[in-house]
Amino acid sequence: MLQRKQKDKRDNQIKTTRLPLVEALLHCAGIYRIPFGHKEKALSRLDRSLIAGLPVFQGIAPEDLDRIISRAHAQRVPKGQAIFEQEYEAHFFFLLLDGHVRVVKSTPEGQEVIVRYISPGELIGIAHALGRTTYPASAIAAADCVVLAWPSSLWSEFAAAFPNFGANTYKTVGSRLQDAHTLVVEMSTExxxxxxxxxxxxxxxxxxxxxxxxxxxxxxxxxxxxxxxxxxxxxxxxxxxxxxxxxxxxxxxxxxxxxxxxxxxxxxxxxxxxxx
Amino acid sequence: MLQRKQKDKRDNQIKTTRLPLVEALLHCAGIYRIPFGHKEKALSRLDRSLIAGLPVFQGIAPEDLDRIISRAHAQRVPKGQAIFEQEYEAHFFFLLLDGHVRVVKSTPEGQEVIVRYISPGELIGIAHALGRTTYPASAIAAADCVVLAWPSSLWSEFAAAFPNFGANTYKTVGSRLQDAHTLVVEMSTExxxxxxxxxxxxxxxxxxxxxxxxxxxxxxxxxxxxxxxxxxxxxxxxxxxxxxxxxxxxxxxxxxxxxxxxxxxxxxxxxxxxxx
DNA sequence: GGCCTACTTTGCTGCAGCGCAAACAAAAGG
DNA sequence: CCTTTTGTTTGCGCTGCAGCAAAGTAGGCC
Missing domain, CATH: 1.10.10.10 (Winged helix-like DNA-binding domain superfamily/Winged helix DNA-binding domain)
Known part of the structure; x- marks a missing residue:
């Protein structure tokens, strides 16, 4: 198809340096705020009751939800930065609370393909649900973002302890597979x-x-x-x-x-x- | 990209009529044979011990495996026939025992895209694992095939009763998602x-x-x-x-x-x- | 054996859209 | 405010590949 010479500008993703995960980790407990550059981002409204409404957590008992959320760390990611990068060990999986993320796959030749965009409420980096230990793609903040991060090891633990959680994430994977297939069809025929x-x-x-x-x-x-x-x-x-x-x-x-x-x-x- | 005028020959898949599932249903018990046109296909060697070796059934106890297999029906599908067709209600899911299957998505305009090929030992038609009730694509026998068929309703039953079965099929879905994504990248950049x-x-x-x-x-x-x-x-x-x-x-x-x-x-x- | 159908090859033509180049405009940063 | 960076527009030439056409060939089937 095309043969775009490397990535025109945006060379080598200089801005998307790996995030120190230590930074800006706030424990999810009650009402708190994350300072966000010029504007303050009030997370108070993103409390349990709101998170509980997300499809991922459908059918999970409130007390279980508490256990899940209490193990997460909130993290802000400024626009342009990577939440995680392709081929790196998948130490964490994430829930996007605010902002937008683009999921990018890079070829060895340095061309980049945007596989999908992520909206608030969606999971990202669930490499372990795909049976992988590394991220298959990079996730770049398309705008300033707030995410919840869990250590990947918790994923299987959660899936086992809260069957609905597992089922819901698998449903996500399933619908992403379908999206990917429609994309393939579009790319082939249009x-x-x-x-x-x-x-x-x-x-x-x-x-x-x-x-x-x-x-x-x-x-x-x-x-x-x-x-x-x-x-x-x-x-x-x-x-x-x-x-x-x-x-x-x-x-x-x-x-x-x-x-x-x-x-x-x-x-x-x-x-x-x-x-x- | 292209604009292939409909599907050159192979018009409207006249040959791929829907299979009467009643036909050729043999209960999986001990040694049996399915007559297969001119040549006889000996299924005796495809017995439990062999099926047990498949990745899908990894980590499942022999007695559980028996319960699973006993609910399946074996079915032969001659070359060119459809095992199931896009948009139809997903009443069954299948395990390909022998032969090769191509998974095809058709556009409303009648163009067809081959999404993947299935080899013996792989599951097909697991629409329910994707959270669907209809098949997202058609499966056509690329060669004479033998499949095991289960009613779709059993899928969730199996997944619940035999966690490994669920986990293994989800792993399948996961790797298919990755395949689909590499395909997208190839189509975009090559x-x-x-x-x-x-x-x-x-x-x-x-x-x-x-x-x-x-x-x-x-x-x-x-x-x-x-x-x-x-x-x-x-x-x-x-x-x-x-x-x-x-x-x-x-x-x-x-x-x-x-x-x-x-x-x-x-x-x-x-x-x-x-x-x- | 011979017909028929399904698959394949090959030449020619045309054009969608890529590559290259260069100028421009809007933010960002100092 | 000016400078720099980053994103956008536009023209032009070139080419990879689709579209069309037509002939050749291998199997299947009676």
Whole structure:
């Protein structure tokens, strides 16, 4: 397909240095705050009752949930930093509380492919649930993030002690497998414009925020990112977006995309577009 | 990428009619045979002791294994027939005992993508382990097959009663997720020739049989099949194979591919090929 | 044996979209 | 405020590969 010469800019991920996990570990107990650069991030509202509502913890008794959460460490990850990196020993698994994360696989040649985006409430780094001891991909904070981290060794312990927890994470793995397969099908059968359209629609579905203009993708995303999701180049993505903007399908700016007309974009994604 | 006009020949899978599951159901007890067209297929050697050696049943007590196997029905599937079809209710899950199966996803437009090949000993149709009630893809016998079939309702029962069974199937799902992700990366970053080379190498690794000429892919596979694995057209695959045959990398005939020089093919797959 | 069907080969044409290059614009940082 | 960095736009040429067409070939089947 393409042969993007290494990763245009964003060379070698200089910014994404490995996180010292010691830093910013706050015990989850009652009300607390994590200082977050200029703004303070109040975690008080992300208490047990809220966490309990997440799909991962569905069907788990409150006291069990307490036991699970009490073993976690909260951690903040500034935009651009790695939560974990491909091929490293998977010492921890994570729950994203706030922010957005992109999961990236790098080829030996240094090209990068964005496998998926993670939204708050989802698990990441569950390498052990896949029967691995190393992370199969890197997780980079697409925006400032807050995560809960557990030592990986606890994963099997939790899964054994709380069958629902195991079942729920496996359900996650299952649906990710299906997503991956649809992606393969898209990559095999669709033209670039359809793939990009599909990618935008997925992003909007996953984290679209209603604005006067339309549905805004709620985290910074560059042309390069979209290119790495769809197996094309940032140039082509740029051209497509400007063309679509002229047609009133989307509206976009620096690291920002708003889908104005999802219906027509869907038509385009499915190749049932009248013009071109 | 491509835009293969529907599925060239092999129109609408006329041959892959749905199987009457009633037919050829033999209870797994002791030594038995399934008549198989011209040749008789002796299943006597596929008895418990052999089945017990499969990864799926690792760590399961012999008496539990008996209980599991006693609830299965053996079934033969002639080449070209579907074991199950996409979108149908997943009433059964299967264990492939003999033969080879291709897992195919069809797009609404009628294009088909081969998601993976299944070898003997692997599970298929485990929709319930993915949290689905319908099959996400079709499974077509690439050669005459023998499968064990269980009603899907038993899956959760087994997983609960025999933790190892559950864990092992989840491990399967996990590794399939990883395979799918590598496939996505390949589709995103590689040229057609690299993708085809990688596909051949995977097939050979999975079911290569040593022959005087080299490693033969041990089931009938057409140019069209390879094209559907790699997101290209049978024409391009044909051209590549003849070119490679001239260079002594492979040897191929009708529905038959032998990899003569896996090392040089790997170089090509990784784009470290000297010429072109 | 001979027909028919399914698979394969090969040439030619066209174009989607990549590679390269260069200018621009908006943040960030000092 | 100015400078630097990082993301975006746009033009142009080139090519990998799909699309089309048509002929050749191997098996299956009667």
């Amino acid at each position: 033209q670039v414009d359809q793939r990009v359209a599909h990618a935008l629609l997925k992003l909007v579905k996953q984290s679209g925020k209603q604005t006067p203009d339309g549905l805004l993708i709620d985290f910074p995303i560059s042309r390069q990112d979209i290119a790495e999701m769809t197996g094309t180049t940032l140039h082509t993505v740029s051209r497509l977006l400007t063309a679509w903007e002229e047609r009133g399908l989307v509206k976009s700016g620096r690291q920002k995309v708003t889908v104005v007309d999802p219906d027509r974009l869907l038509l385009l994604a499915e190749g049932r577009d009248q013009r071109n | 040229q057609v020739d690299q993708r085809v080379a990688h596909a051949l190498l995977k097939l050979v690794k999975q079911s290569g049989k040593q022959t005087p000429d080299g490693l033969l892919i041990d089931f009938p596979i057409s140019r069209q099949d390879i094209a559907e694995m790699t997101g290209t057209t049978l024409h391009t695959v044909s051209r590549l194979l003849t070119a490679w045959e001239e260079r002594g990398l492979v040897k191929s005939g009708r529905q038959k591919v032998t990899v003569v020089d896996p090392d040089r093919l790997l170089l090509l797959a990784e784009g470290r090929d000297q010429r072109n």
